[in-house]
Amino acid sequence: MKKILSTLALAIATLALPGLVMAQAADPKQALAAKVVALQQGPELQRLIGQLADGTANDLLQNWAPKLQANVAEAKRKEVGDALNIELKKYFDDAAVIIGSKITQASNDALVPAYMASFSAEELQQLATFFESPVVKKYQTAAPQLGNSFIQRLVEITRNDIAARAAQFDVVAAKLIGTPTAKAAPAAKPAAKK
Incomplete structure (x- = not known):
């Protein structure tokens, strides 16, 4: 029964x-x-x-x-x-x-x-x-914000490394395809000593 x-x-x-x-x-x-x-x-x-x-x-x-x-x-x-x-x-x-x-x-x-x-x-x-359970329901509600925070931080801390790697790719791709690459900006001159 x-x-x-x-x-x-x-x-x-x-x-x-x-x-x-x-x-x-x-x-x-x-x-x-x-x-x-x-x-x-x-x-x-x-x-x-x-x-x-x-x-x-x-x-x-x-x-x-x-x-x-x-x-x-x-x-x-x-x-x-x-x-x-x-x-x-x-x-x-x-x-x-x-x-x-x-x-x-x-x-x-x-x-x-x-x-x-x-x-x-x-x-x-x-x-x-x-x-x-209430805690799982709370977790499901919070999960999108938690995930967004993690993703934003991951993007922030990898941005420069990814940009540098993309620049390396651009150089190789330009050589393979035969197009000129953008010229790098001139290095900054050291400040004059006083």
Whole structure:
């Protein structure tokens, strides 16, 4: 009787999770796996959707930027470029919606079966309890800011080294392609002694 009640409570809780579609809601392990997948998808999921949409927008930009330069008169380039940027923003917004609308399907197709194969029903219940804890919810809320702070600091402390390495690449690329490199700025003269 206790097992039936816990299974029923789990099924009711799982049905309350937004967006998850259970092919076989009667399977308690599948319901637990779906619950764990839903619980772990915190604010970082929106960042992932944005990154994926941004990647596809960058692909379009890389394709069309050279065409803009080659096919549009310089006098009209800014106007056409601004119009393309507006369309690119619309594309990005639409791509994010499309990607976001497929999260449930991807979760059900890939993650739920993987969790079912990797964890027992008891382990899935422990994971669900973990993800429902207030500290994990707080962590999921704080994670984007923590990640941004780390990334900003990493960029700051590597900027000069990366720029120096990019300059080395430019020199080699210019030799390979046969184009002149930009001349280095003259070294600063030491201050006159008084």
